[in-house]
Amino acid sequence: MSFRWHSYPTPHDAAAAAARHIAELLATTLASHASASFAVSGGSTPRLLFDELVSQPVDWARVHVFWVDERAAPPTHESSNYRLAAERLLRPARVPENNIHRVCAELPPDIAAERYRQELAAFFALPLGQPPAFDVMQLGLGADAHTASLFPGEKLLEDHERSAAAVFVEKHGQWRVTLLPETLRRARASLFLVSGADKAEAVRAVFEEPADPHRYPAQILHDNPGVTWFLDDAAARLLKK
Numbered sequence: 001m002s003f004r005w006h007s008y009p010t011p012h013d014a015a016a017a018a019a020r021h022i023a024e025l026l027a028t029t030l031a032s033h034a035s036a037s038f039a040v041s042g043g044s045t046p047r048l049l050f051d052e053l054v055s056q057p058v059d060w061a062r063v064h065v066f067w068v069d070e071r072a073a074p075p076t077h078e079s080s081n082y083r084l085a086a087e088r089l090l091r092p093a094r095v096p097e098n099n100i101h102r103v104c105a106e107l108p109p110d111i112a113a114e115r116y117r118q119e120l121a122a123f124f125a126l127p128l129g130q131p132p133a134f135d136v137m138q139l140g141l142g143a144d145a146h147t148a149s150l151f152p153g154e155k156l157l158e159d160h161e162r163s164a165a166a167v168f169v170e171k172h173g174q175w176r177v178t179l180l181p182e183t184l185r186r187a188r189a190s191l192f193l194v195s196g197a198d199k200a201e202a203v204r205a206v207f208e209e210p211a212d213p214h215r216y217p218a219q220i221l222h223d224n225p226g227v228t229w230f231l232d233d234a235a236a237r238l239l240k241k
């Protein structure tokens, strides 16, 4: 498997490089389209990314923001991926409300997932449930090589038909709503932003172990030419230079 990747001395350097890359990807899309669709992940890594993105020259009035996954919690809850993005990107960058397509994660998970599938179908003008193609998608990586909320052994890793679904994450005892593999794969341009020594083994496994997305879910994208990895040196330390 061949991966396009860059590593940087610090998490901040990696986030700044990823932010520049996202801004370039969005500008490329907007050069020939009226709007661009941008799906963001949650967790802790995007904090630095969002802070850097706010200072990038992006025409946010034409960018529609979606979520790769969301925890089953109200938008004000500390675990909410929407809350993190709202505080660190959407409000500071003045992204128009109509451009924000959050998961209604305050609802029961299956209803939240159905609402999100409806939102995706409406925005992308697709039949309900059909996986859309985002212009730009930002992904993270767990120390167990999960991405989105698709964890090792998750049966939804075999769901190649639908766009998004509710998932119970045993490891965290938490319901979530997540984009499904085909939606991740169809993104025209994706980037992983991964930092920290605790991710080094997961990065190595995803890059160097034989393709086995059930064991290493981030390998869903292993043969996707539109993927770029932004790593700090700590997360990249086990990769062959």
Ligand code: 6PG
Binding pocket: 041, 042, 043, 044, 045, 046, 068, 069, 070, 071, 081, 139, 140, 141, 142, 146, 147, 148, 149
């Ligand atoms: C989430 C994310 C998830 C994240 C990884 C890495 O909702 O938690 O979407 O896929 O990208 O778990 O999380 P950290 O950035 O916190 O290490």
